Amino acid sequence: xxxxxxxxxxxxxxxxDDRFAGISAADQSALEFxxxxxxxxxxxxxxxxxxxxxxxxxxxxxxxxVTRAVRIDLDPRASSSAVASAIASVVTxxxxxxxxxxxxxxxTGSMPGFLxxxxxxxxxxxxxxxxxxxxxxxxxxxxDGARREIVRVSGPAVLxxxxxxxxxxxxxxxxxxxxxxxxxxxxxxxxxxxxxxDEKPFRPRARALAAPAGASALDRVRSLTDAGSxxxxxxxxxxxxxxxxxxxxxxxxxxxxxx
Amino acid sequence: xxxxxxIVVGAGPAGSCAAIAAARAGRRVILIERGPxxxxxxxxxxxxxxRILDELVPRWWETAPIQRWVVRRSTMxxxxxxxxxxxxxxxxxxxxxxxxxxAYRPDFDEWLSRQAVAAGAQLVTSTTVTGLLRDASGRINxxxxxxxxxxxxxxxxxxxxxxxxxxxxxxxxxxxxxxxNFTLGVKETLALPKHVIDERFGVRDDQGVDIEIxxxxxxxxxxxxxxxxxxxxxxxxxxxxxxxxxxxxxxEEIIAxxxxxxxxxxxIEGAEVKEYSAHVIPEAGYSMMPTMVTDGMVVAGDxxxxxxxxxxxxxxxxxxxxxxxYAGEVAAAAVARNDVSAKxxxxxxxxxxxxxxxxxxxxxxxxxxxxLSDRVQQKYPAFVTSVVERVFRVDxxxxxxGLRRIVRxxxxxxxxxxxxxxxxxxxxxxxxx
Ligand SMILES: Cc1cc2nc3c(=O)[nH]c(=O)nc-3n(C[C@H](O)[C@H](O)[C@H](O)COP(=O)(O)OP(=O)(O)OC[C@H]3O[C@@H](n4cnc5c(N)ncnc54)[C@H](O)[C@@H]3O)c2cc1C
Numbered sequence: 001x002x003x004x005x006x007x008x009x010x011x012x013x014x015x016x017d018d019r020f021a022g023i024s025a026a027d028q029s030a031l032e033f034x035x036x037x038x039x040x041x042x043x044x045x046x047x048x049x050x051x052x053x054x055x056x057x058x059x060x061x062x063x064x065x066v067t068r069a070v071r072i073d074l075d076p077r078a079s080s081s082a083v084a085s086a087i088a089s090v091v092t093x094x095x096x097x098x099x100x101x102x103x104x105x106x107x108t109g110s111m112p113g114f115l116x117x118x119x120x121x122x123x124x125x126x127x128x129x130x131x132x133x134x135x136x137x138x139x140x141x142x143x144d145g146a147r148r149e150i151v152r153v154s155g156p157a158v159l160x161x162x163x164x165x166x167x168x169x170x171x172x173x174x175x176x177x178x179x180x181x182x183x184x185x186x187x188x189x190x191x192x193x194x195x196x197x198d199e200k201p202f203r204p205r206a207r208a209l210a211a212p213a214g215a216s217a218l219d220r221v222r223s224l225t226d227a228g229s230x231x232x233x234x235x236x237x238x239x240x241x242x243x244x245x246x247x248x249x250x251x252x253x254x255x256x257x258x259x
Numbered sequence: 260x261x262x263x264x265x266i267v268v269g270a271g272p273a274g275s276c277a278a279i280a281a282a283r284a285g286r287r288v289i290l291i292e293r294g295p296x297x298x299x300x301x302x303x304x305x306x307x308x309x310r311i312l313d314e315l316v317p318r319w320w321e322t323a324p325i326q327r328w329v330v331r332r333s334t335m336x337x338x339x340x341x342x343x344x345x346x347x348x349x350x351x352x353x354x355x356x357x358x359x360x361x362a363y364r365p366d367f368d369e370w371l372s373r374q375a376v377a378a379g380a381q382l383v384t385s386t387t388v389t390g391l392l393r394d395a396s397g398r399i400n401x402x403x404x405x406x407x408x409x410x411x412x413x414x415x416x417x418x419x420x421x422x423x424x425x426x427x428x429x430x431x432x433x434x435x436x437x438x439x440n441f442t443l444g445v446k447e448t449l450a451l452p453k454h455v456i457d458e459r460f461g462v463r464d465d466q467g468v469d470i471e472i473x474x475x476x477x478x479x480x481x482x483x484x485x486x487x488x489x490x491x492x493x494x495x496x497x498x499x500x501x502x503x504x505x506x507x508x509x510x511e512e513i514i515a516x517x518x519x520x521x522x523x524x525x526x527i528e529g530a531e532v533k534e535y536s537a538h539v540i541p542e543a544g545y546s547m548m549p550t551m552v553t554d555g556m557v558v559a560g561d562x563x564x565x566x567x568x569x570x571x572x573x574x575x576x577x578x579x580x581x582x583x584x585y586a587g588e589v590a591a592a593a594v595a596r597n598d599v600s601a602k603x604x605x606x607x608x609x610x611x612x613x614x615x616x617x618x619x620x621x622x623x624x625x626x627x628x629x630x631l632s633d634r635v636q637q638k639y640p641a642f643v644t645s646v647v648e649r650v651f652r653v654d655x656x657x658x659x660x661g662l663r664r665i666v667r668x669x670x671x672x673x674x675x676x677x678x679x680x681x682x683x684x685x686x687x688x689x690x691x692x
Contacts, residue, residue, distance in 0.1 A: 019296045019369065172408035176383055177262075177289070 001095040002043040005034035006087060006115070007061065009054035010104035018053040025163030026100025032166040033159070034098045035065050037132050043067045047090060049074040049083050055184050063171035063179035074189035080107075084114030086189040094119065094156060101126050101160035112160040122157035130165055207256060261412040263289040264594045265587070266402055267380070267419055268388045268426055270297035270372045272576045273560025273583035274419035278375035278382075279315050280587025281417075286594055288380035288587075289411065290372065291404065293387040298368025301421075302536040304446060305486035305493040306469050307367060308359045308577045315584055316374050320357050324366035326488040327467025328352060329359040331460070334571045335522065337475035337483075341644035342522035344470075353466045361467045361488050371580075391416065391429050391556070398599070399430065399555030415599040416556045417586045419579070422541045424549075424562030432549040432558060438500045440543035442481060442568065442631075445510040446495030447518075449530035453490045459526050460487050471571050473630070474640030475520055477513045479503050480631045484573065485526065492527055494518065497540060497568065499631055510537065540575070542568045542631070545624035551611065552604040559586040565616060569623045570630035578616055585610040625690040634675065634683060642673035 007030070011021040023031075031046065038044045046061035048054045049072040058069035072086045091097060097119070099112040109126065116123035128148075129140035136154035142162070143149055153159065171179070214220040239247055252258045265281045267274045270292035278290040294300040306329060312319040330353040333346040352358040376382050392401035392410060401412035418426035422441070427433055451459075460468045472483035481498040496513050503510065517523060541547060541564035548564045551557060559565070560579030567574045589607040593599045611617040629635060649665045670680060 019299070019365070170406060173383070173386065173404055173406040173411065174408050176386065176406065177381065180381060 001093055002045050002091070003034045003038040004045045004047055004091045004094045004097040005031040005061065005066065006097065006099040006111070007031065007046055007048045007054075007057050008100070008103040008105075008107065008111075009048055009050040009057050011053070012104055018056075021053060021056075022104065023057050024100050024102055024104045026102045026161060028100070028168040029161045029163055029166040030098035030100045030159075031061055031064065031066070032168045033130055033132070033161060034096070035169070036166075037096055037098075037137070039134075042095070045070060045091065045094075047072065047087055049078065049086050049189060051076060058184050059179040059182060060171065062182045063175040064169055065171075065175065068185065069182065070185045070187060072187045072189045075191075078189070080111040081114045082190070084111050084118050086187075087111075087115055088118035090187050091119070094121075096153075096156070097121075097158040099158065099160040101162055109160060112158045116158040119156070119158065122153065122155055123159070124151045124153055124157060125160040127159060127161045127165060130159070130161060261401070261414060263287045263381075263411065263413040265289075265415055265417060265590050266291065266411055266413040267417045267587075268402060269419040269421055269560075269562070270294075270375075270382065270384075271301055271368055271419060271421055271560060271579060272371060273562070273579035273586075274417070275368065275371040275375045276315060276580045276583035277417045277419055277559055277587035277590070278372075278380040279378045280584045281591040282375060282378040282380040282587075284588065284591030284595075286591045288375075289413070290375055290380045290382045291386050291388055291402070291411075292372070292382065292384050295385050296365070296369055297372035297382070297384070298363075298365040301364040301368055302444075302446065302538050303364055303576065304444065304484045304495055304573055305361045305363075305488065306359050306573075307362050308574060309580070310356075310358075311577055311581045311584065313356070315580075320355060320360075322370070323360075324362060324370050325465070326361040326363065327462070327465050328354075328357050329361065329469045330462065330466045331468040332359075333468070333470040335470055335472045335475075336640045336643050337472055337520055337522060338641045338644040340521055341648055342520070343644050343647050344522075350466070353464075359469060361469075361486050361493070363488070367576075388420065388426065391426060393555075397554065399553065402426075414555075414594045415590050417583070417590055418556060418558045418562050419560050419583055419586075420562050422539050422561040422564075422566070424558060426556070427549050427558045427562050430553050430556055430558075432551070432553060434549075437547070438504075440541065440547040440564075441500050442497045442540045442542040443500055443503060443510060443537060444495060444497045444540050445514060445537045446493055446535070447514055447532050448488075448534040448536075449492045449494060449527050450490060450533045451492060451527070451530045455529075456487050456490065456492065462487070465489075471573065472517075473570065474636070475517050475523070476636075477508060477516045478637065479506055479508055479513060480633065480636040482570065482573075482630070483517050485523065491533060492530060494523070494527060497542070497573070499542070500539075511535065540568055541566050542627055544568065544627050545617075545620040546628075548620075551608050552601050554601050555599050557586045557590060557604055557607045559583045565611075565620070567619060567623065569626035572623075578619075581614065581616050582611060585614070585616070622692045623690060625686055629683065629686050629690055632683075634679060638673045638675050639683075642669055642675060645669045645672070 007023045007027045044066045045068045046066040047070045101109040127139045128142045131138045136152050141149040212220040212224040264286035265288045267278045267290045278288050282288045331348045336343045387405045388402045390403040391399050394400045467487045470485040479498050480502045483496045486493040559582040565578040565582050593603050646669045
């Protein structure tokens with residue numbers, strides 16, 4: 001079995017200057033837990049889907065003690081789902097897969113969920129505390145409303161952790177020197193992984209309106225904007241959830257918001 | 260076998276050049292830098308004179324990360340409201356093989372370190388050297404770092420850890436440290452659109468300007484500078500430490516006053532402050548230099564106080580690159596001879612003595628003291644500017660006064676004795692060689 005740490009390499013600057021690139025504190029915590037949770041004889045694999053520059057993060061991971069480093073050559077615009085598929089194809093036999101729950105580029109933290117689905121194993125995401133024991137781990141999830149969920153993890157699982165959970169160990173000098181020439185396995189990821197990415201700012205779809213009626217320009221503007229008219233279109237109804245949902249849809253359609 | 264033939268501490272200009280030279284000579288070199296990448300922790304005013312690189316990186320100008328090529332060098336003397344500027348322009352400096360250039364240190368130092376890696380040196384970043392290792396005879400044979408399992412052994416060490424070198428001190432190469440030997444350099448990086456900088460400074464394309472300033476530092480002995488980058492201006496002051504402390508002035512206030520001077524304000528109007536940085540300079544130059552070699556170690560660059568800060572010159576990077584290069588060459592040869600004793604390493608001092616590195620320093624050794632003296636600082640700028648003011652002022656119907664009379668009257672007004680003026684003039688003449 002292996003323990004895996006997934007690291008996302010991010011160049012935060014618009015000019016893609018690699019000197020300022022790196023992995024998030026959450027990913028660093030994930031790496032630390034991967035190293036701590038490996039049992040004797042188990043491989044610890046660091047995986048990063050990213051460009052050549054990302055190999056620096058992998059070398060840093062090797063310096064810290066991972067036994068194998070894999071870079072998946074993947075379009076940096078690949079969606080979380082595509083990244084998860086690509087990672088799932090290289091992490092076979094994983095007992096634990098550690099991820100950060102937040103990348104440097106304000107990610108959504110959705111990749112670990114996709115990854116658990118692809119691997120067909122359990123998941124415990126958004127962890128704020130981890131206690132590693134020999135047989136099973138106890139982890140704490142942050143829920144809304146200041147609630148916590150305490151989960152025991154025994155089987156294979158994907159775990160995503162916050163940056164506050166662990167401090168990555170400092171690599172030894174020998175480790176750093178050796179990592180310089182360590183082998184990084186490079187796997188070519190699928191090429192068509194970019195979902196339709198809309199890079200324009202969000203705009204609601206346009207709504208077709210009939211030409212306003214009215215004799216004068218002022219009337220037409222009034223009818224177009226409802227200005228000045230009493231538009232008490234609110235109404236309170238009490239319905240059970242399925243009926244409420246149906247009512248919302250029919251009202252939106254009636255008002256012309258749905259096609 | 261030791262971990263390396265040569266360990267170079269500090270990947271500034273001195274360290275990277277030392278690593279290039281030693282690696283090219285076939286030695287196993289490890290270059291250790293405390294910052295996350297070379298240059299990340301480094302600052303300076305902004306102009307490099309990389310001629311010495313011709314020997315290490317032929318046609319360096321084709322790849323070096325240069326902002327602008329300096330085609331105008333000015334020296335400005337500021338009184339409270341007046342300014343006298345001597346300005347020299349040569350567009351030939353803007354063409355290969357070039358003269359000086361503005362560059363950002365995080366760019367330049369990183370580029371230079373890549374040349375060292377290309378030459379075969381191994382670069383280790385985010386690692387601070389915390390001490391020296393010695394063998395039973397006391398010879399330095401490695402370094403200790405702040406990493407776990409962090410001792411590294413080597414045949415010899417080159418200390419390029421910058422001003423206030425802890426390694427040179429630990430090796431006992433410095434005598435007592437006197438704060439009077441240091442100045443504090445402070446700098447603001449001010450952003451303006453490129454075309455605005457071009458217009459205000461009378462340059463085009465990648466042409467740049469270097470202005471050194473005497474006076475204008477709010478009565479604290481020192482000087483100022485203004486350099487042009489592509490779309491920023493570096494404006495700063497170099498301030499004598501004991502004076503700064505005694506006058507209880509904040510360096511950023513002094514910068515603010517300099518920025519408000521009528522000769523400076525229009526140059527930087529509307530600029531946005533991008534960065535404020537500060538660093539110590541080994542100003543006293545020749546008179547504060549340490550012993551350069553000891554058994555198993557040589558010292559180069561600012562660590563050896565090889566920074567030339569003498570009024571119209573503020574050069575350290577070129578001295579660092581040259582001394583680093585010679586240190587790397589000498590170290591490589593000493594390791595090959597299997598003799599890294601201080602005696603064997605005097606070849607390094609010989610090399611410094613035979614080249615501009617120490618010859619410039621020796622020739623100009625009186626200049627830093629003269630330039631920073633109270634008279635030159637407090638009295639001469641007002642004296643010189645008022646003389647020029649009267650020479651150029653038209654006082655009709657009064658006839659023009661003679662130059663000798665003006666000089667005499669203004670000298671008296673500024674409270675400068677003729678004997679002092681002659682003495683300082685003579686020191687200056689001799690000092691500047
Ligand atoms: C305000 C100011 C303006 C200046 N203007 C100019 C100018 O315009 N032109 C010019 O030529 N010179 C200028 N200088 C001088 C110039 O900056 C220095 O002379 C030059 O940087 C010296 O180079 P160096 O390699 O010796 O030292 P540094 O550039 O200081 O490099 C030392 C390196 O060692 C690293 N280091 C230090 N200690 C350790 C350790 N223990 N372990 C590991 N790494 C370590 C540092 O991080 C750094 O990278 C200026 C200086 C100042 C302060």
